[in-house]
Amino acid sequence: MHESNLLSLIIILPLLGAAIIGVAPRNDEWARRIALAFSLLVFAVSLPLWFLFDTSTHEMQFVTRVSWIPAFNVNYAVGVDGISVLLVLLTTLITPLCVLCSWKAIDTRVKEYMMAILIMEAALIGVFVSLDLLLFFVFWEAELIPMFLIIGVWGGHRRVYAALKFFLFTMVGSLPMLVAILALYFTGGETFDIQELSKGSYSAMFQFWVFWA
Template sequence: MVIPTGGIPWLTIVLILPLLGVAAVLLAHESLSRPVALVVSVLTLLVSLPLWFGFNNATAGMQFVEKHLWIDSPAIHYALGVDGISMPLVLLTTFLTPLCILVSWTSIQSRMKEFLISLLVMETATIGVFAALDFVLFYVFWETMLIPMYLLIGVWGGPNRVYAAIKFFLYTLAGSILLLVAILVLFFEGGRTFDILALTHASYAPSLQSLLFWAFFAAFAVKVPMFPFHTWLPDAHVEAPTAGSIILASVLLKMGTYGFLRFSLPMLPDASVAFTPVIMTLSVIAIIYGAYMALAQTDMKKLIAYSSVSHMGFVTLGIFALNAQGIEGAVLQMINHGITTGALFMCVGIIYERTHSRQIADNGGLANVMPKYATFFVIFALSSIGLPGMNSFVGEFFVLIGTFAWSKLTGTLAALGIILAAVYMLYLVQRMIYG
């Protein structure tokens, strides 16, 4: 048993607090359910801060590790830990959950307790995915995440919510089945263990690596989502409530790219190198296709949804550039995209709550009637473009450096996506804020 620094199991506390919040919401009076959920989510954020400030950036390995035997045979452990990839994603999750509760304070009126419980269960499942160091534990959290997200879309979504929820569920479930197959193959071929760190250091035959790579790819590409597995995302975003869109864009999509970084690259290095041209091609297509589709949208949410397809293409591009600059840029882009796109969906939700329309043409001239709102919207839009001085610039810049090192043609095509991003975001700003 490994005890975290200071003897306090910080990760377990962060993981358990939202579940305690579920119990508190169930027991609370209907009128107190919102404040109770908000207090629990803020407390979870505060408890995650010692992890962030106590994290040693000079160490490449796992930190705050906890490991307890869960099941004797086969040996399955309750094992948690974070490194430089997962730590910021855990903090991003704990930061966004209270914001999701706040933006839903007045917009969600029916089945409020169930809505808050779904958000809190989603928080625990997402943190678990990013912190799990045992494959069975990882898979449990990975699958658990499906249920609250399905409910958020299917119960509290728009007119076509059932179609969007089922489409999301089926796409993700199909990928998850192949993920389970890959985990079982790794168990039998990697020394009959589910320990992620041990399996990372095992060696596998090239033919087996290829099969495992594509099994992982099916699960993670759907989550990102990569082209051509992206078709569930616009429907899910349009129909989801504001809180659902924020969690979906800011956190859930990052689970796919996290999977590539945590499993595909370190466990299957030969296959990752061999299939890099395929992934890079799909990433460039996603960048340009997502940007062109965003240009054609009249719905604010759909425009931002397609921009996510384009921006996540930069993340996969950086990951499979297979160099330090590309991967560092990809991780930065994951976090910055989560902040910026979450903020944009929040802005759209604020307007929709007042006008009950997401059409760009119906929401023009906001600078005259909501000047403070307009200022924030412009800032978030410029951040989404990747303007120098904004948070998204550094990540995209590093991704492009890494991509140019791999292929100048690929880097040039990816840079075209940034130009297109400026076109569709400035079009959105011009029509909404000044139109």
């Protein structure tokens, strides 16, 4: 497998695991085992990121760039730098630990819980590796859905209140973020490419409002 496809594989594998759990017979033990197996597989697949990462350069590495929505110059673009590679590895390490910690703690709707964990892992990794702002926003919103369900279904005695509060706060935060992304798109030459946008020249006031959005 080419190195440039590694990040895409790390995103796809948890989704594949969630799909297999979804079509498998309703058996709690099998759901746990499949989730653990795929989370460990994702961790193993992510290890080459550590060993093959070139610390002598500041350039993005393991980059994949494919046209997604050509009409709006939107690309499926992923890659990692020295910070995001650590966040990806941390996510792939924590996920199997979460599965193990929930092995006995979660005893209702186990199948759905394990699917939510794997989907959230894929979305979180997508957030960390996105090099396109619209792709980043899609992954950001995608990880909020399983998180909302985990809080609302498997949370504590005030889980409904907590889930509603989480939903309201994230919605309030997501709308300004989308506005800021669109503002960058139109100001930065109609591109969502983070690397291209970082080279642009913006007024101090524009940067201030985009930062706080």
